Amino acid sequence: MQDSAPKPRVLLTKSFIDSHDRAIATIALALRDAAMEVVLIDYEQPEDVVTVALQEDVDIIGLSFMSGGQVETTEKIVAELQRRDVPDLPVVVGGVIRPFDVAPLEAVGVREIFRGGAPLADVVATFDRLARAYRSRV
Template structure:
């Protein structure tokens, strides 16, 4: 993998969730760390998979402040699998409650970020996941 690798990430939250401070902040932090960032509101969880596939992103980050943590994540992961892109890792952030964790882990999320998480850990996690997605894709190609 060359050193000029530019990870592509999709950051998203529901169109009904008005709380966008966290995801906008993470978008700016990733951008400043050299990522290409696509930021969308989804209406349907399947929208996330479609955009992720169309844009060929390396990682998906989903922000939750107002419910649907487990059911939406399951739907996104399901849509990715249907599109044969189950290899794209999904991470979640925001208000992730103890009772959400088991369902999120079962759905296969690769990381959970809550309030107060350091930029460093967020950026490094995204970078590592992006690198491995790209490496696997290149190996398969």
């Protein structure tokens, strides 16, 4: 029997100055293969992420960081989500996340943090679970 629920819509993004894109491309393909619709962008300003998320009606945002700045950027994105009245849209962070950045990311409301080496199946399952839970509330 086929699931009649809409496919989860995912926004994956990284800074345009971060040239490392192998991991985010791998995640995008895995999510697509798991029957999710994936929008993949590079952003210039953190506010751009929220603009695209709203335009694309996504159920979850995945932020990739390989070059630092994860706490400050994520704080700005979460603040913009609150400003635009979508504070419950789940945000997931992955990449090169330093151990001392985990607590500040969790404090700002990041729902899951994937540091290097996380099993791909866990990443896919988390995105699916969070996206479907968000969609069921809106």
